[in-house]
Amino acid sequence: MEIYLPIAELSINVFVLLGLGAAAGLLAGMFGVGGGFLATPLLIFVGIPPAVAVASQANQVIANSVSSLQVQLRRGNVDLRMGAVLLLGGMIGSTAGVALFTYLKNIGQIDFVIAVLYVVMLSTIGLLMLTESLRTYIKRRRNPGAPRGKLHTHYLVHRLPLKLRFYKSKLYISALLPVGVGFVIGILSAILGVGGGFVLVPAMIYLLGMPTTVVIGTSNFQILFVAANVTFLQAVTNGTVDVVLALLLILGGVVGAPIGSRLAAKLPGVVLRGLMSVLILAVAAQLLVELLRTPSLPFSLGAREALQ
Amino acid sequence: MRRLMMILAASFALAATASAQGPRIDAPTPAPLPGTGLGGSTVPGAPPSVPIESETPELIVDLSRARVSITSAFHGESILMFGMFDPPGEIVVVVAGPPARETVMRKERVLGLWLNTGRQAFLDVPAYYAIAASQPLQRLLARGAGGEILSLEDRLSTIRPDGSRDPAELAKFRNGLVEVKRDEGLYPAAIGQVTVQAGRLFRVDLPFPSRLPEGVYDVRAYLLRDGRIVAAVSRPLPVGKVGFSAQLAGWASHDGALYGLGAIFMALLAGWLGGALVRRL
Numbered sequence: 001m002e003i004y005l006p007i008a009e010l011s012i013n014v015f016v017l018l019g020l021g022a023a024a025g026l027l028a029g030m031f032g033v034g035g036g037f038l039a040t041p042l043l044i045f046v047g048i049p050p051a052v053a054v055a056s057q058a059n060q061v062i063a064n065s066v067s068s069l070q071v072q073l074r075r076g077n078v079d080l081r082m083g084a085v086l087l088l089g090g091m092i093g094s095t096a097g098v099a100l101f102t103y104l105k106n107i108g109q110i111d112f113v114i115a116v117l118y119v120v121m122l123s124t125i126g127l128l129m130l131t132e133s134l135r136t137y138i139k140r141r142r143n144p145g146a147p148r149g150k151l152h153t154h155y156l157v158h159r160l161p162l163k164l165r166f167y168k169s170k171l172y173i174s175a176l177l178p179v180g181v182g183f184v185i186g187i188l189s190a191i192l193g194v195g196g197g198f199v200l201v202p203a204m205i206y207l208l209g210m211p212t213t214v215v216i217g218t219s220n221f222q223i224l225f226v227a228a229n230v231t232f233l234q235a236v237t238n239g240t241v242d243v244v245l246a247l248l249l250i251l252g253g254v255v256g257a258p259i260g261s262r263l264a265a266k267l268p269g270v271v272l273r274g275l276m277s278v279l280i281l282a283v284a285a286q287l288l289v290e291l292l293r294t295p296s297l298p299f300s301l302g303a304r305e306a307l308q
Numbered sequence: 309m310r311r312l313m314m315i316l317a318a319s320f321a322l323a324a325t326a327s328a329q330g331p332r333i334d335a336p337t338p339a340p341l342p343g344t345g346l347g348g349s350t351v352p353g354a355p356p357s358v359p360i361e362s363e364t365p366e367l368i369v370d371l372s373r374a375r376v377s378i379t380s381a382f383h384g385e386s387i388l389m390f391g392m393f394d395p396p397g398e399i400v401v402v403v404a405g406p407p408a409r410e411t412v413m414r415k416e417r418v419l420g421l422w423l424n425t426g427r428q429a430f431l432d433v434p435a436y437y438a439i440a441a442s443q444p445l446q447r448l449l450a451r452g453a454g455g456e457i458l459s460l461e462d463r464l465s466t467i468r469p470d471g472s473r474d475p476a477e478l479a480k481f482r483n484g485l486v487e488v489k490r491d492e493g494l495y496p497a498a499i500g501q502v503t504v505q506a507g508r509l510f511r512v513d514l515p516f517p518s519r520l521p522e523g524v525y526d527v528r529a530y531l532l533r534d535g536r537i538v539a540a541v542s543r544p545l546p547v548g549k550v551g552f553s554a555q556l557a558g559w560a561s562h563d564g565a566l567y568g569l570g571a572i573f574m575a576l577l578a579g580w581l582g583g584a585l586v587r588r589l
Contacts, residue, residue, distance in 0.1 A: 002383040004518070006553035007560055011383040011518040062575035067583025108413050112423040228572045235568030239560050243571045244380070244553075247578060254582035291421045297491060299484030302411035302427070304435070304521060 007242035008052045014248065016046055021060070021252020028253065029260020030272055033201065034064045034223070036194040037125075039249065041118055041283050050111045052242050054101075054193030055234035059246035061195040061227035064253060065220045072217030079168035079214045082178060083221035086200075089179035090226040093186020098233040101191050105238060108302060115287050117192060122284035125198060129277035137270045169210045169218075177208060182222060190230050195223035366394040367531045367539040376516055376525075376547040378554070384493075384518040387545070390511040393531045397538065399442045399502045399510045400457055400530045403545075405435025405494070406523030409470065412481045412488070428481040429470035435521035437463060437489075440500030440512045448532055457530055457537070460486070460495055493517030522548045 004011040020042050024035025036057050043053035072078050104110040164175045181203050185196040200219045204210045210218070235241045264272060369391030376385055389401055410433040416425040437460050441448055445459065458466075464486060469478055489495040494517065502512040514527070524546050531539040549557050560567045 002381065002518075004378060004380050004382040004553055006380075006549060006557040009519060059571050059575050062572060063579030063582065066576050066579035067586075070580065070583055071587075108411075108424045108427055112421075116421070231571050231575070232565070232568035235560065235571060236564040239564055239567075241560070241568065241571050243556065243567075243574055246571065246575060250575065250578045250582065254578075254586060258586050293422075294417075295415055295422055297484075297487055298415045298422075299481070299488050300413050300415070300424070301485070301488050302413060305409040306406070306523070 003244065003248075005048075005052075005242050005245050007056075007240065008048050008245060010047065012046065012048070017245065017248040018252040018255075020046075021249035022256030022259075023252075024060075024249065025064075025253030025256025026260035026263070027256075027276070028064060028068075029257040029262075030264040031260075031276060033197040034061055034195040035253075036061050036064075037118075037122065037192070037198055038280065038283055040114075040193045041122075041287055043245075044114075045286070048245065049240075050114045051101075051105055051238060051240045052245070054114060054191070055231070055238065055240035056242045056245040057193030057249070058189065058227050058230040058234060059241050059243065060249040060253070061189075061193070062224060062231060063246075063250040065195060065224040065227065067257075069217065069220040069224055072220055075217070077214050077217035078221050079166055079210070079218045080221070081164075082166045082169050082171075082208075082210065082214075083218045085164065085175050085178045086182035086185075086218070086222040087225050089182025089184075090186040090189070090222050091182075091229055093183035094190045094226045094229045095186075095233060096183075097187040097190025098230060098237060100187070101234075102237050104191075112291075114192065115291055117188075119284050119287045119291065121188075121192070121199075122280050122287070126277045126280035126284055129273050130281065133270050133273040133277060137274070140270070166210075168214055169208075171209060173208065181207065182226075185222070186226050186229075189223075189226050190233075193230075195227055197223055366397075367529060367541050368392045369529045369541050369543065371527065371543055371545060374546075376520065376545065377551075378520065378522070378547070378549040379551050380553050382518065382553075384520070385516050387514045387516065388511060389514055389527060389529065389543075390509070391529060391541075392508055393510065393539070395507045397531045397533045398448050399504065399512075400445070400448060400532060401440040401500070401502060401512050401514070402457060402528045402530070403436065403438045403514055404463075404526045404528075405437065405521060405547075406525065407432040407434050408521070408523075409433070410485065412485045414481065414484060426481075428473060428478065430482070430485065431468045431470055433467050433485065434463065435523060436494045436516070436525060438496045438500060438514065440502050440514070442502040442504050442510065445499050448535065456540075492519050494519070494521075516547070520547055 001014045002011045003014045003017075020039055023042070024039040027033065027035035027038060039060070040053050040057045043057065044050050048056075069078070101110060104113050162175045163172060165172050181200070185200050185203075188194060188196045188199060197219050200222065201215055204215045204219060205212060231241055369389060372388035372390070373385075376387065391399075393399065409429055409431050411427055411429045413424040414426040414428075415422045418425065439445065439457075439459065464482060467482070469481075473481075486495055490497055493515075496515070500512055500514070502510050504510045524544050527543045527545050529541050529543075530537050548554065556567075559570070
């Protein structure tokens with residue numbers, strides 16, 4: 001069954017999009033991160049213009065994070081103060097990111113930049129996850145039940161000015177650090193259409209030293225508002241948000257997420273992370289091949305401008 | 309001057325008959341004067357004119373649909389053009405999309421990676437261009453009297469570049485443009501087949517791909533005799549989004565802020581409902 005996407009201006013099989021949404025939802029359910037960083041490259045593979053894929057994916061991220069945020073708020077796992085400081089950086093970052101996106105789009109380099117950033121980001125994350133899960137796997141095989149060591153050290157955190165007390169996170173750190181983290185995530189969110197949870201969550205744990213209980217909820221809080229900002233700005237400046245595309249991805253995600261969390265409960269975490277890292281690396285490799293391979297058509301067309 | 313008067317008269321006559329009866333026929337497009345025979349004298353550079361001899365049109369055409377509607381279920385469409393002509397003769401149909409400024413970008417390998425390095429804009433690029441004929445086109449136009457019937461190559465040789473560039477480079481960009489358009493199904497490489505029945509009825513399927521730019525397309529049918537155009541009829545074919553997708557696209561382009569807020573609200577609602585639903589299960 002084909003459906004015409006009014007903004008992407010092409011018709012595509014509904015089930016391809018639902019399936020993609022479900023796959024992203026599956027990942028979200030399994031790992032607690034939004035599947036945006038895999039869904040966007042896959043949308044590009046199936047022929048959606050990268051600019052539309054990124055902007056519509058940001059729209060989908062809103063739905064994803066609002067449903068998780070509901071649960072996290074109810075459980076009291078959101079550090080609103082930390083969330084607000086992160087969000088300050090996130091808003092500035094995403095606004096700057098959309099401006100950068102628009103500039104790159106106008107000079108005809110946005111597709112290239114999206115592809116390169118995805119290759120760098122996915123291969124880094126994929127390799128880190130793969131080595132981590134292999135190491136854990138080997139360690140557990142050698143002496144099962146060994147406790148994990150302490151994960152973070154404070155070095156940079158205590159030297160910066162503008163210290164703030166974050167009661168819920170039990171932290172007394174410079175506000176500049178979360179603002180900076182939020183800023184970077186905001187830029188990523190605007191250019192890549194991702195929520196950025198897969199970068200934000202490790203940054204919150206390892207860089208800010210937040211307790212893991214509040215990390216997911218607080219990152220959801222920041223991601224929700226940043227994604228909304230990106231959606232709004234993309235709609236205003238580039239007109240690239242396709243709500244039909246976003247809605248199909250959301251619907252797929254609704255189906256995929258519970259399957260993912262059920263799978264996650266059954267399979268051991270090491271195996272899950274290993275599988276996920278292989279998947280991420282495969283997508284990165286495919287994107288890299290696209291960049292390296294001689295294109296069948298070295299030409300492409302920019303936007304049509306009707307004659308007056 | 310006299311010729312001009314006669315063109316006007318013929319146009320009015322045709323318009324009158326058209327409004328009085330059956331299928332509407334637009335005023336014939338100016339076509340080269342048949343002259344007095346093979347050696348007929350046509351002034352070079354003079355505007356082509358319509359054959360005047362008949363008040364009854366020699367060529368009647370219609371389309372199976374008045375417009376191409378891009379709905380949510382649109383995945384390309386085939387429109388049938390059919391009609392009748394006074395034999396003998398051959399039929400050529402030319403479909404041209406609205407002209408627009410298009411930017412062609414060229415990728416080159418830089419440090420092993422392929423990225424856009426050059427761009428060239430052209431000012432009046434037809435969104436779509438297809439030709440169909442009842443006989444191989446070369447044979448029909450062999451005598452060089454095809455007049456305004458242009459092959460894709462001829463049509464594109466007339467597009468104007470925005471800014472100046474080395475002619476060889478321009479040709480490369482122009483070829484690139486054709487390749488991309490062909491890849492999208494907008495410049496079909498093959499000449500379509502016009503089927504003629506009983507010597508005077510004709511029909512032709514005009515295929516439109518799913519990635520179809522909007523605008524008013526021009527569908528033109530020509531009646532040729534001895535390699536000359538004796539009659540030409542033009543039909544406008546509007547291509548546009550309708551219904552839900554039209555509303556959404558219009559909304560997105562006219563009021564991006566409201567559209568953006570709507571998109572956010574939609575996602576919030578869908579996410580909230582979806583989440584509630586999943587937790588129920």
